[in-house]
Amino acid sequence: xxxxxxxxxxxxxxxxxxxxxxxxxxxxxxxxxxxxxxxxxxxxxxxxxxxxxxxxxxxxxxxxxxxxxxxxxxxxxxxxxxxxxxxxxxxxxxxxxxxxxxxxxxxxxxxxxxxxxxxxxxxxxxxxxxxxxxxxxxxxxxxxxxxxxxxxxxxxxxxxxxxxxxxxxxxxxxxxxxxxxxxxxxxxxxxxxxxxxxxxxxxxxxxxxxxxxxxxxxx
Numbered sequence: 001x002x003x004x005x006x007x008x009x010x011x012x013x014x015x016x017x018x019x020x021x022x023x024x025x026x027x028x029x030x031x032x033x034x035x036x037x038x039x040x041x042x043x044x045x046x047x048x049x050x051x052x053x054x055x056x057x058x059x060x061x062x063x064x065x066x067x068x069x070x071x072x073x074x075x076x077x078x079x080x081x082x083x084x085x086x087x088x089x090x091x092x093x094x095x096x097x098x099x100x101x102x103x104x105x106x107x108x109x110x111x112x113x114x115x116x117x118x119x120x121x122x123x124x125x126x127x128x129x130x131x132x133x134x135x136x137x138x139x140x141x142x143x144x145x146x147x148x149x150x151x152x153x154x155x156x157x158x159x160x161x162x163x164x165x166x167x168x169x170x171x172x173x174x175x176x177x178x179x180x181x182x183x184x185x186x187x188x189x190x191x192x193x194x195x196x197x198x199x200x201x202x203x204x205x206x207x208x209x210x211x212x213x214x215x216x217x218x219x
Contacts, residue, residue, distance in 0.1 A: 025063050027053065029077075032070050037116045041125035044070060071126055076135035078117035083138040083145075085110045090145055096153035097209060100146065104176060104201035111180045112192040122180055146172055163212030171211075175204040 031052045044067050050057040064070045089106035093099040111118045154164040182197040192198050
């Protein structure tokens with residue numbers, strides 16, 4: 001029998017250990033989201049995680065070096081999922097304002113589906129937590145998607161050149177953040193179609209287009 005391998009053609013021991021490690025990491029992250037949903041995004045502790053996992057707190061250090069490392073992984077996964085949902089919706093829409101509207105709608109629906117992660121991504125609920133560059137990278141990529149869409153809206157004549165500026169991009173971000181923040185503060189857990197705030201992205205973009213639309217004079 002080869003060292004490190006069970007007999008009978010079984011899965012190598014190393015592979016089983018890796019699978020168990022992955023399973024435990026997923027369980028830790030799932031419990032972390034459960035705790036955050038019950039007691040707030042800033043409520044994680046090794047003691048409570050270990051209690052729910054049925055291990056001693058020092059055992060968690062084999063998987064995450066600190067609670068902040070758990071937050072960072074949740075942030076990374078949340079940003080990737082959010083980016084992917086928005087990117088998919090924008091890709092299916094016509095370039096320009098239609099793409100922006102589709103992205104806004106997808107972001108709002110994702111926020112309604114993932115309110116706990118949305119708090120971590122879009123607020124600052126954890127004192128001292130700063131996401132790592134790797135965890136933050138999907139957010140930068142998503143900003144790039146909207147920057148490109150604004151440029152396309154200028155090219156199609158839907159927006160004046162100022163509509164493709166960094167100022168316009170910042171305003172777009174403020175509109176999205178304001179809507180999601182109002183939802184998370186006032187309607188946590190409410191579904192998208194029942195929300196007063198999340199569907200307002202459409203009206204907000206109407207105002208945005210009115211401010212930067214091709215019929216307006218250049219600022």
